Amino acid sequence: MTRRTWVTVVLVAAVVALFALPLLLGAPSDYAGTDSLATEQIQASNPDYVPWFDPLFSPGSSEVESGLFALQAALGGGVLGYVLxxxxxxxxxxxxxxTDGER
Known part of the structure; x- marks a missing residue:
């Protein structure tokens, strides 16, 4: 194998390890995003707080919400890759x- 192939294999293994380690180590299953954690902290520190606006769209489940977030991230990455x-x-x-003009 060439050095380039080894680097690719090591990088793929590192990415797989990044995803697998939290599952193997027993990461907490009650993971919540930063938005919901911030909302809980605000409500705990100021129970009279009233949000400025309500969401325009509220997905039916957390799986749909995660899927939409992943889609948004993928589209943003695609646009960024295209522009770069x-x-x-x-x-x-x-x-x-x-260089052609200098010849």
């Missing part, structure tokens, strides 16, 4: 044009 790819391509085309 376009910028890199623009830079490499400009560099190729500068």
């Amino acid at each position: 790819g376009r910028l890199r391509g623009r830079r490499s085309r400009a560099a190729a044009g500068a």
